[in-house]
Amino acid sequence: MAKKCLFIDRDGTLVKEAPPSYRIDSFSKLEFYPMVFQYMYKIAHEFNYELVMVTNQDGLGREEFPFEKFAPVHDFIIKSFENEEIIFSEILMDCTYPQEHKNTRKPGTGLLVHYLNNPEYDIARSFVIGDRVTDMQLAKNLNCKGFWLCNDETLGAAELTDAVKDIQASSVVLTSPHWKDIYTYLKKINH
Numbered sequence: 001m002a003k004k005c006l007f008i009d010r011d012g013t014l015v016k017e018a019p020p021s022y023r024i025d026s027f028s029k030l031e032f033y034p035m036v037f038q039y040m041y042k043i044a045h046e047f048n049y050e051l052v053m054v055t056n057q058d059g060l061g062r063e064e065f066p067f068e069k070f071a072p073v074h075d076f077i078i079k080s081f082e083n084e085e086i087i088f089s090e091i092l093m094d095c096t097y098p099q100e101h102k103n104t105r106k107p108g109t110g111l112l113v114h115y116l117n118n119p120e121y122d123i124a125r126s127f128v129i130g131d132r133v134t135d136m137q138l139a140k141n142l143n144c145k146g147f148w149l150c151n152d153e154t155l156g157a158a159e160l161t162d163a164v165k166d167i168q169a170s171s172v173v174l175t176s177p178h179w180k181d182i183y184t185y186l187k188k189i190n191h
């Protein structure tokens, strides 16, 4: 049976976003997403998905975001999930800026080509989980569906443009700020 994946964003999804810089470059900026361990544990153990982390880390490795400041916190995040028996089979990271227009940057699929057109994987039955519209665009570009972990209270009607509504209609199966809702959805389709 073909393998299915959950392509999971990091910032805003597994851990909280850290405005205004959005760079989690110190432990004081680290806060895990509420209930993420409890429900990721159930998702990892009750269903049969490979867990693949896909994250944009703008400018990582450059002067404004040195790798030495990123790595200790990132390693701590991964270790914390591992300690709860939540293991990512692959961690994919793009370090470019939006203005560089690289296809490796979400919503581009450049980092995921080895899953696409690979008969071992059933991408249509895989999901993207993320907090940004770009994560849901990634789902659309992969031809799978998305769980929009939408936790931005400021996202009002003005941000819900026709383009966003189109993506929501075509590619998003659930919009919720709660990990519990993602688990419940997966349980329903994997009984």
Ligand SMILES: [Mg+2]
Pocket: 009, 010, 011, 012, 013, 130, 131, 132
């Ligand atoms: Mg995010």
